[in-house]
Amino acid sequence: MTILVTIITLVTIGVIAAVILYLVAQKFKVYENPKIDEVEEALPGANCGGCGFPGCRGMAEALVKAEDLSTLFCPVGGNETMAEVAKILGKEIAAKEPMVAVVRCNGNFEKRKRTNQYDGAATCVMAASLYGGDTACEYGCLGLGDCVEACNFDAIYMDLTTGLPVVNQDNCTACGACVEACPRDIIELRKKGPKNRRIFVSCVNEDKGAVAMKACKVACIGCGKCEKVCAFGAITIENNLAYIDFEKCKLCRKCVAVCPTGAIHEINFPVKKAVAKPEEKQQIEKNKEEINKNSENK
Amino acid sequence: MLKTFSKGGVHPAANKLSADKAIEILPLPKTVTIPISQHIGAPAKVLVKKGDSVKVGQKIAESGGFVSANIHSSVSGTVSKIDNIVDASGYKKPCVIINVEGDEWDENIDKSKELKKDFDLSAEEIIKKISDAGIVGLGGATFPSHVKLSIPKGKKAEVLILNGVECEPYLTADHRLMLEKAEEILVGTKILMKALNVDKAFIGIENNKPDAINHFNKLVENYEGIKVVPLKVKYPQGGEKQLIKAVINREVPSGGLPIAVGAVVHNVGTAFAVYEAIQKNKPLFERVVTVTGKSVTKPANFLVRIGTSTAELINAAGGLPEDTGKIVSGGPMMGKAIVNTDVPITKGSSGVLLFKDKESKRQESQNCIRCGKCVSVCPMGLEPYLLMNLVENKMWDELEKNHVLDCIECGSCMFTCPSQRPLLDYIRLGKSTVNKIIRSRKK
Numbered sequence: 001m002t003i004l005v006t007i008i009t010l011v012t013i014g015v016i017a018a019v020i021l022y023l024v025a026q027k028f029k030v031y032e033n034p035k036i037d038e039v040e041e042a043l044p045g046a047n048c049g050g051c052g053f054p055g056c057r058g059m060a061e062a063l064v065k066a067e068d069l070s071t072l073f074c075p076v077g078g079n080e081t082m083a084e085v086a087k088i089l090g091k092e093i094a095a096k097e098p099m100v101a102v103v104r105c106n107g108n109f110e111k112r113k114r115t116n117q118y119d120g121a122a123t124c125v126m127a128a129s130l131y132g133g134d135t136a137c138e139y140g141c142l143g144l145g146d147c148v149e150a151c152n153f154d155a156i157y158m159d160l161t162t163g164l165p166v167v168n169q170d171n172c173t174a175c176g177a178c179v180e181a182c183p184r185d186i187i188e189l190r191k192k193g194p195k196n197r198r199i200f201v202s203c204v205n206e207d208k209g210a211v212a213m214k215a216c217k218v219a220c221i222g223c224g225k226c227e228k229v230c231a232f233g234a235i236t237i238e239n240n241l242a243y244i245d246f247e248k249c250k251l252c253r254k255c256v257a258v259c260p261t262g263a264i265h266e267i268n269f270p271v272k273k274a275v276a277k278p279e280e281k282q283q284i285e286k287n288k289e290e291i292n293k294n295s296e297n298k
Numbered sequence: 299m300l301k302t303f304s305k306g307g308v309h310p311a312a313n314k315l316s317a318d319k320a321i322e323i324l325p326l327p328k329t330v331t332i333p334i335s336q337h338i339g340a341p342a343k344v345l346v347k348k349g350d351s352v353k354v355g356q357k358i359a360e361s362g363g364f365v366s367a368n369i370h371s372s373v374s375g376t377v378s379k380i381d382n383i384v385d386a387s388g389y390k391k392p393c394v395i396i397n398v399e400g401d402e403w404d405e406n407i408d409k410s411k412e413l414k415k416d417f418d419l420s421a422e423e424i425i426k427k428i429s430d431a432g433i434v435g436l437g438g439a440t441f442p443s444h445v446k447l448s449i450p451k452g453k454k455a456e457v458l459i460l461n462g463v464e465c466e467p468y469l470t471a472d473h474r475l476m477l478e479k480a481e482e483i484l485v486g487t488k489i490l491m492k493a494l495n496v497d498k499a500f501i502g503i504e505n506n507k508p509d510a511i512n513h514f515n516k517l518v519e520n521y522e523g524i525k526v527v528p529l530k531v532k533y534p535q536g537g538e539k540q541l542i543k544a545v546i547n548r549e550v551p552s553g554g555l556p557i558a559v560g561a562v563v564h565n566v567g568t569a570f571a572v573y574e575a576i577q578k579n580k581p582l583f584e585r586v587v588t589v590t591g592k593s594v595t596k597p598a599n600f601l602v603r604i605g606t607s608t609a610e611l612i613n614a615a616g617g618l619p620e621d622t623g624k625i626v627s628g629g630p631m632m633g634k635a636i637v638n639t640d641v642p643i644t645k646g647s648s649g650v651l652l653f654k655d656k657e658s659k660r661q662e663s664q665n666c667i668r669c670g671k672c673v674s675v676c677p678m679g680l681e682p683y684l685l686m687n688l689v690e691n692k693m694w695d696e697l698e699k700n701h702v703l704d705c706i707e708c709g710s711c712m713f714t715c716p717s718q719r720p721l722l723d724y725i726r727l728g729k730s731t732v733n734k735i736i737r738s739r740k741k
Contacts, residue, residue, distance in 0.1 A: 115638065126720075126723050132384060132389045
């Protein structure tokens with residue numbers, strides 16, 4: 001008898017609790033678009049923040065909510081992922097050209113003489129807050145590896161022989177974490193280019209030519225030769241520094257040949273046949289050696 | 299029982315090697331490099347151009363806003379160029395470079411040495427003249443003095459405190475100035491009292507300078523309302539907030555200025571500069587700088603024209619010792635290592651310190667052992683270990699909640715840390731980041 005009472009009581013309590021729970025669940029129900037889960041599934045799940053949202057979930061919510069997908073992009077997943085997302089959401093999306101991080105400083109130990117020693121806390125942002133760096137160039141790489149620390153994809157590492165960071169282009173997802181981490185704004189996201197070929201000015205020194213040259217042998221001195229030789233108007237000089245617009249650049253490599261300091265780098269090009277004068281050729285060869293040494297394809 | 303501040307504090311070895319060395323006038327250099335940003339606030343605007351000839355005391359750059367200061371030429375000669383030169387901040391800043399030719403002073407400056415006690419100016423006139431003379435806080439913070447003297451509406455200054463503490467080890471510039479120019483400092487104090495409309499002034503001096511205390515005690519009898527307050531030797535006694543707590547036992551609220559408790563603090567060096575500006579019409583273009591270090595052959599206190607290169611001072615003090623590892627501008631606790639000896643002396647340079655190689659090496663940072671020493675020595679009652687942790691993890695909101703902006707950057711935490719953790723470096727980074735966030739929020 002007692003056992004029966006116990007069972008009935010418990011069952012009753014259980015049923016009442018279930019009813020209450022059901023009603024409460026109905027009342028406080030939060031509707032979430034099931035597509036968010038689907039989209040999140042399609043995203044890489046790296047939670048790197050490269051898209052500008054706090055993790056992939058945030059991105060998924062934004063994607064589902066967005067009318068127009070063209071402003072949103074997952075740099076890690078790239079076009080494939082975005083196409084998949086567009087398919088889930090039933091929307092159209094245009095493919096974007098893949099990007100890659102480039103390090104715009106080539107002042108290795110040889111080219112850029114060290115003028116003093118730093119023994120403070122070993123992060124770039126700290127060193128940058130204290131002084132202009134251990135060389136006479138106060139724009140160049142500090143070499144303490146904040147970018148390496150920031151990278152989630154093992155795509156950037158410190159080359160101990162040059163003291164400069166090197167990007168591994170296969171791993172780089174162009175999430176922009178290193179760009180953000182660098183207190184000197186040396187790292188830039190640029191178009192990966194056809195066959196991974198690209199040209200860029202590997203210097204951010206805004207000092208006048210003589211000062212820049214004294215500080216670093218491979219500095220851009222703002223001489224303007226590249227600007228003149230460029231047939232596509234891709235090169236602009238501002239604050240004694242050349243900048244190549246990757247949207248306009250047709251990769252003709254004329255600027256590389258005329259640069260007197262070898263500050264303009266070409267990446268992944270086959271060896272060019274001799275078109276320049278002998279002395280210029282020598283310079284090009286020298287530059288090439290340099291680039292091969294420090295190229296991002298290590 | 300001597301007065302002092304209540305929370306924290308450390309006792310670094312005093313090492314006042316140059317305390318008994320009288321102030322020497324440094325011979326004129328061949329060129330001077332005068333940075334146009336020697337103060338907190340907006341940089342000054344250059345008034346001269348290449349080829350202009352200037353006189354000593356001529357204004358060469360004009361204050362670039364309310365919180366800014368005029369810059370005057372410290373030498374006579376020709377402006378050779380205006381260029382970017384690395385200053386004590388470690389970065390290239392615009393500087394006016396002047397080739398020295400003779401020593402021709404502006405005719406308004408009274409070059410006589412006699413003490414001139416009487417002055418007949420209103421508070422506004424005094425502040426105007428101090429502003430014109432480009433006077434900034436000479437204790438090291440270089441905050442423009444006229445801003446400190448212009449009391450905001452609704453507030454009232456009750457007391458002036460003169461900072462003669464010089465709690466930084468090694469430095470003796472203020473000490474010597476107090477011994478040699480005491481009367482001038484007292485007249486300067488009187489002028490400052492008039493400008494602030496207060497009738498009470500205290501001169502806080504640490505007890506390790508008994509000669510200065512005695513000297514002032516004898517002299518203040520002739521100056522109504524000024525009192526000498528001997529203070530216990532403890533770093534950072536010379537911090538503005540610490541000094542107020544020690545002298546008048548009032549605590550400046552978090553985020554507030556000393557005026558919130560009715561106090562205004564000025565350095566003794568500033569008082570001397572004020573005396574010279576008002577009574578002798580002399581703008582601020584020279585200051586006393588201590589050159590010292592354990593290996594320095596002739597530690598000394600020099601009266602230096604602003605813009606003289608550090609190298610000149612080191613040579614005058616017997617040359618650069620071979621075992622020098624670091625050259626620090628300022629004191630050993632708060633000073634900053636400079637990158638080369640061409641760095642010019644500015645209004646804020648109180649000392650040039652040559653550390654031996656061994657002394658200057660930083661020990662490797664170890665893990666925090668949770669000993670709590672940094673917390674117990676922090677004069678602002680902060681938790682340095684926590685702040686450093688938060689900066690490492692980029693938790694800026696938490697940092698703000700933990701009053702990171704109250705840090706006075708005295709370095710006591712780092713000095714005392716048995717694990718040699720770079721606490722202050724991180725906290726400073728946190729401070730600047732939080733400041734940036736607050737500024738962007740206001741926009």
